[in-house]
Amino acid sequence: MATPHKEGPTAHAANPGLTAGLLGLAKNLLGLIISRIELASLEMSEIGANLVRFAVIFVLAAVALWFAIAFWSVLVVMLAWDTWGWKILALLGVVFSVATVGLVYYARSVLMQGKLSLPQTMSELRKDRDALL
Numbered sequence: 001m002a003t004p005h006k007e008g009p010t011a012h013a014a015n016p017g018l019t020a021g022l023l024g025l026a027k028n029l030l031g032l033i034i035s036r037i038e039l040a041s042l043e044m045s046e047i048g049a050n051l052v053r054f055a056v057i058f059v060l061a062a063v064a065l066w067f068a069i070a071f072w073s074v075l076v077v078m079l080a081w082d083t084w085g086w087k088i089l090a091l092l093g094v095v096f097s098v099a100t101v102g103l104v105y106y107a108r109s110v111l112m113q114g115k116l117s118l119p120q121t122m123s124e125l126r127k128d129r130d131a132l133l
Contacts, residue, residue: 032128040121050115054107061103068096 071093078089 036121036124036128039124040118043118043121047115047118050110054110057103057107057110061100061107064096064100064103068093068100071096 071089075089075093
């Protein structure tokens, strides 16, 4: 006598199946993607603030450079005329030149510190890539 094969809830509960496994994988993958998007948006807000600061510094440096060029040019003219007005122009030329150099070095330091990049997001994405490959 052959024993009949019983199919019931206990047979399926022990082996959840491919569909349930894929559903769990998709759920975890979606959670990973959402967390990476949240991290990127947080870093993008920081980059936005640094980008505005960098743009203001760049504009100030450009204006200071133009003033330096203007005052140094006027200084050459004034020295050629052999009058006493050149001293104040020399002082203003030096002040604007020093301001330009200072602003350029500050902007360079901001760029060198990597404040306009996404270091944490890129690190997490590299880890994800390495884990998947």
